[in-house]
Amino acid sequence: MISFSLQATDGRARAGTLETPRGSVQTPIFMPVGTLGTVKALTPGELDQVGAQIILGNTYHLHLRPGEEVVQKLGGLHRFMNWPRPILTDSGGFQVFSLAELNRVDEKGAHFQSHLDGTRLFLGPEEAIAIQEALGSDIMMCLDHLVSLPANEVDLADALERTTRWAARCKQARRSEGALFGIVQGGTSPRLRQRSAEQLLEIGFDGYAIGGLSVGEPPQAMYETVAACAPLLPADAPRYLMGAGEPVDMLRAIGEGVDMFDCVLPTRNARNGTLYTRRGKLSIKQARYREDPAPPDADCPCETCRHYSRAYLRHLYQAGEILSMRLNTLHNLQFYLDMVRGARQAILAGNYDAFARDFLERFNSGLDD
């Protein structure tokens, strides 16, 4: 099981430590997304290098390929992919509701078809837990019922009530030592969010996620919902904002007391040629970088910035070279993990607000060279 302790708070921001049987995680933390048993383009050794402490695995994807029974036979996901540190797995729900062809959702769960070959499949709370346990997850997520925003209050309320019932069944279904997080739903309604949080707290989980955000709502609505949600959650449990990953979103959420994040942005953008630098995003395909000898970010300690020029990275990108995706991904994850490390240090030092303000000011200043 896991335990969570706080080393410091600064306003509502928190610096904590999540202890797991596979090692400890210093929060606030960003979790790189390892969809199919690999954080795309990188080895576990490189994840270590950039300071990753915990990664996310996608239950839906691994269920389809290679199947959790294969992963289990090979010794579980950690051994299968050679990552010995903690892994959080999602429930598969988000992909069922977004990626697969959804046929029907009822009280039992979701009936859907694989996005790969159309196979008819079923995912209910018990199945979501069984798959995550077969994978050997350190932190499992409850299956939640998602509705796309905007939605009316009645649908949102129905979905959150079902999410609560499914959460209770997930907890009931757990057989392993893996930790289990509940997911607060309720769209952007403070009233519904409060109801969801209260119901989940009554069941009791090892940690709590804020779900159903970063799905297209205006940023301000997300910030307000996070601000309304976080104080409802227990101080002594980790709080995880699912899927939010723009630097500004993470820094705002950290300021509201969120501890954990995951997002495909740094890795997906890397593959598409967008690099995050301390002075903003850089699109490496631009002709202005054709002969630019500077590294992507002169202040970045990553291998990419130490050894390669923008000109070389532009060339690799234009030529469609695999090394382009590797070097860009390595850099972007270093940026994200440096950002949360900086946030943690600032919280410990009691100057988080200034840190976040300065970071965003510089990030929004644009590349001046």
Add this chain to the structure above:
Amino acid sequence: MISFSLQATDGRARAGTLETPRGSVQTPIFMPVGTLGTVKALTPGELDQVGAQIILGNTYHLHLRPGEEVVQKLGGLHRFMNWPRPILTDSGGFQVFSLAELNRVDEKGAHFQSHLDGTRLFLGPEEAIAIQEALGSDIMMCLDHLVSLPANEVDLADALERTTRWAARCKQARRSEGALFGIVQGGTSPRLRQRSAEQLLEIGFDGYAIGGLSVGEPPQAMYETVAACAPLLPADAPRYLMGAGEPVDMLRAIGEGVDMFDCVLPTRNARNGTLYTRRGKLSIKQARYREDPAPPDADCPCETCRHYSRAYLRHLYQAGEILSMRLNTLHNLQFYLDMVRGARQAILAGNYDAFARDFLERFNSGLDD
């Protein structure tokens, strides 16, 4: 400039050392192909890890993208791609004759169109040297006139005479400290090969390549041509068999006194899911590997074989993950470099024939597990 010395001979096989301003190369050696300023999927650090001592760069490809003037402005190819050890560049001729749309070849050189965008371009001997010098090549190749096999003796003779005239112009055009290799042509005719070798020797080069082979002729014809060619070349200069890369071809050629090899096979096959093991080739996509916990090759010291199972590698391949191409390429290059290291040790120990026989017997025995 370079120098070449022999440490041992065993029959016609040779163990030598090629000294270059960027470090020494122990021969026989395999040169991984770094077409576009990167050995596809790997970093220079990983090339070091598997024992690469010299790599090949493709003049044609780099001329088109990013252009040698960009590479030169960024400090030359070594610095551009962060590979400090020796680089041999081809002349671009092979790609002009095979990949580009060839419009006309005359005494001046080849008029062709880029395979990327149809731009009309020209490559003559002087241009081939100028581009290689701008790239900062340690070993440059003369531009040769290629004819596809089978060809009649008249065409072959014309091509080799032109190759000789172009080789003289290449030597004349050289301005840098880079070494320059001549390329013996003449198809599979011992008489023409002899004429070509004699003409090139008269001009005098730092090393000699056997070109125009491994282009679809029967293996026996290649072996016989290599056997006829190698003894015509000076004992104190390196001999390079261009483009031949099946293990059996390399081991036979080493037995005839060849020192250097390049081939896309290990890297291209890696990306297509074919792994070279001491017991033969392994197609990782096969269903039999679905739950196989063994590494690709239990006797291989590479990172892939130390940390990953066939089951995981099959999964990565099936899922189209970038890590699949990385781990497979790393392994295949380790296999190739271990093979030439083994050949060198056997030559030094005076048992090369037994080594080559045992290696091929095991390689042809097939995977028994």
